[in-house]
Every structure is written in C-alpha cells, then in structure tokens.
Amino acid sequence: MKKDLNISAFCLMIAGLLFANITLAAGDEDAAWNNVLKKQFFGDRSIDESGATIELTAPYRAEDPALVPVSVTAKLPQTTSNYIKTITLIIDNNPVPFAAAFHFTPESGKADIATRLRFNAYTNIRAIAETNDGKLSMVKSFVKASGGCSAPIGADLDAAMARMGKMKFKLDGDKIALNQPNQTQLLVSHPSISGMQMDQISRMVKPAHFVNQVKVSFNGKPVLSAETDIALSTDPNFRFYFVPDKAGELKAEVKDNQGKEFSYTQAVTP
C-alpha cells in the first residue's frame, strides 16, 4: 500500500512537470522579448514587423544545436541614399541572447549575412534591421533544439584551439566580378567556449573565450564589421557580399574577449 502511494505521488509529480512544460510550450514564446529584451536592446523605439526589409532563414529543427546555419537576406539593394546599416541577431532563450550585430555600408552591395549559431533551447531567433534613416524592422523564426546526445558545444574543441586564429576567405569561384556584389565567406578558427564553472563535477574553472569583434575591409574600405558573442559556433563562419572595383586585398581583423587579435589578408583578382 505504501508503495502504491509512492507511485501515485511520483505520477502526480511527473504529471505536474508535464503540465508545467505544456503551459510553457503553449504559452507566450515572445515573453522574454516583450518583457525584457526589446527594451534592453531598442528601448521604446517602434519596430516594423511587416517583413518588407529582410528575410530570415533558420531551420525549424536545429539538427546540430552547436552548428545551426542561419541567414538573413536583404530585400532592398544597398545604395548611397538608402541602405541597411545594421542587422542584429537575438536568440531569446539562450543564456546570452545577443548573438551578433553586423554593420554594412553602401559598398557592401547587398546586406546579406549567413552564419552558424548555437541554440541552447527551444526559442525564437529574431533579426532586427536598422536602415540608414534610423527605422527598425524585425523578422523572427522559431527553432527547436534537437534531441539525442546533441549539445551546443563544438565537437572537437582541442582541434579548434590548436589552429586558433587561422582564417581564410572563400570566394564564389576563383575570380571576382568587378562593380557588382560578390559573395565571399570568412572562416575563422576559434574554440569559442562559454567557460566552465562546474567545479563540483570536474574541479575545473575555465573562463569564457570567444570572438567578440570582426572587421572585413577591401583595399582599406570597410565591407562588414560585427560585434559577436558566445552564440557563434566554434570556428565562426560568415557569408556576405562586397563590391570590388579592381583587383585588391580582402582583409579580416578579429578580436576575442581575452584581448587576442588576429588578422589575415588575401589577394583577389578579376
């Protein structure tokens, strides 16, 4: 009889947990944004949600929560009179919701950006664009962290640590096309770890170590710059556009939160 009671108590407890979870799932996915994040990042400014400025592509299911490909596509071309200045990515329910802010210029050609991010939870990701007239617009997408043994950690952190600071640009094809947007990819090797405070398990305390600033220029003119945080995957990766007017050098300058600086240049020809 005592055992039966225990089982019932156990069931009640589990049912309670299930209810709590369901309430959460059916509840307001936008709560963190509405109650905290919007004000924290944008104050009382109004944000258009018509989806006219940018489009956000993120998978509904994060196959590998350590490496979720996310891309933002601009719906308007970059011109000197009208352009997207900044795209900010926020992942509502990550421990650090701010993922990155990317800054563009008219010379960027297209304010498209693709990167790989970590997702720690079931959460909305939102991209907020600011145009040069100061207007804000936002799109969002819901992402479910996948099941199984996955964790939003790099698979082989020691390999990334061993080649830390190594970079490369990958162009779409061998040659650049002049006076039009060319897509390029910047690969940065960095472990991007969030730190470990779990000394009760391992007696290990390791400080966080991640890339927090990226600058890309072409022949000395800025193409893309970004402030980034721990949501960037191990070995951060960025895909974006630049408009070359002649042969020259693409340069990347990267800093991390421990003050380390890395730079890399690569010659490109038409």
Place this chain on the structure above:
Amino acid sequence: MFEKLSIFAAFLAILMPFTQSKAEQLNLQEVAPGVFVHQGIHAMPNRQNHGEIANIGFIVGEQCVAVIDTGGSPAQGRALDAAITEKTKVPVCYVINTHVHPDHLYGNSAFKRAGVSFIGHRKLAQAMAVRAPYYLEKAGRDLGLGLKQEDFIAPDRTVDSTLELDLGGRKLTLTAHGPAHTDNDLTVFDDKTRTLWLSDLLFIGHLPVIDGSLTGWLRELSKLTKIDAKLAIPGHGPVSSEWPKAAEAETRYLEMLRSEIRAYIKQGKTMEQAMAEVGQSARGDWQLFDDFHKRNIATSFAELEWED
C-alpha cells in the same frame, strides 16, 4: 474543470506502466563466460524510454566486477546493480564510462559508494563540465528525469592512453581514443574471452552519430579492426561474433560522408546545401537516419573545411 481532470487521468494512465516497469528486471545476456550485456533499443531518448536506449553491461572476475556503462537513467543504473547482485557475489570495483553521452552514464549515481572507482578518458571530466548544464535541462524537458549535477560522476581514475585492470584471473585493457564518436571514447578488451567492447565506436543498425571527428573515427576504426577479437560489443545494436566484419557498414557510411562532403567543399557549396543533399541514398540502410544524418553532415562539414 472536468476536462482538466480527464487530461490528468490520461497522463496517469500513460505513466503507470512505466513506473511499474521500473521494478522489472533488466534483460541480460551472457554473451561470453562472465560477460553480460543488456541490449538497448533503436529509439531516440524520450519520456517513454527515459533515455534507456544504449547497450550496457558488466564483466565478472574472481575478485571484481567491472561495470561498462551504467544506463540512461538512475533507475536503469539501479536495475543493473540489482541484476549484478543476482548473477554474482563478486563486488563491483569499477565503473567504466565509455564516453560522455547521457544514455551511457545517467545510471552512474546507482554505483556511487565506497569501494567503487569510476574510470574514464582523460577528457571525460571536461566534457561532463561543458555539457552538464545543457544535458540537465534536456533531461527534464525531454526525458522526464529530474537530475542534478551530482548525477554526473567525474572519473577518479583517468585513462591517458591505456590502462590495465585486474579483475582477479581476468585482465581488462582500456584504451583511450583520439576524437572519434566523441572526444572522450574508451574501449575495453577482455583478454580471457577476446571480447572487444567498442561501445559507441561501433553502431550496428542505428545510424552512427558523429560528435567528435569524422576523420578521427575512421582513423580509430582502421586500428580497431586490426584487433583479433572473437566478439564485438557495439554501443547500439546486437553483439557480433564477426569482427572486423561488424564494422563494415559503419565504415562505409563514414567514408561516403567524408568523400561526398569533401567534394561539396571543393566545389564551394555551403553547409546548408550539403545538409540537404549529401548521402540521401544511405537512408534505407539505417534506423534513425532522419534523426542524425543531417547533424552528421553539419559536424563533418565544419571539420573538413579546415583540411587544406
């Protein structure tokens, strides 16, 4: 109100069989003299199976029992402990954790007592520390398990390259591997029966899951397949008496991923394209393909793009 009550009753009805099954015995097979294996099921860890999906077991010597992986939940760990007591009077001296994944070590707490030493790869404690916060949240959300940090038990003995354990008339050789399935894989070789306990370095039927290094896994397999073993115990799937033949399907899948993804990278294609297209023809060969294949591509792509 009535509706709420009936939902509640439905939950209880769903839950009752599982709470009762806890009392049931763990299904064990003695695959070689003194080598006992509980074969898991090919399923995603969920609230129904509480993450109890992996192969776990133990090896009995004259003085000591070595447990090899403790199961997907504390309850399964307790069931394993009870099963050992039923099979032998020899005490448990060692718990060997083959790697950091929860389906293999959430039973650890059942063995935490005086006289039991926990053994793992030199990188296991670090992997536990990095992953525990996320795994604990997921245990609550996806498995219905209320676990705490203390349920992970870091090894008190670590393996740098190899370690020999004497169980009394029986020698086990533990080998720490380079990044492969994870960055903290251990295998166990039992001299007496020439049994090679590969855990998740070998998947049979269940799609291999890459959470370490694709090229590293193939490198470790080329060494492991040279071992003259009579019996191979995978982390998921049936025990096989054909070694190294038992590794052929897994090796074929990993080699296919490596060559196709290398070609995608060479052609300047993106990770997204690779995830959508690579290796779809292997779907019919494996269970849980749709749950893990794309993730394998993402992990491998991020590794292989640094090759040149």
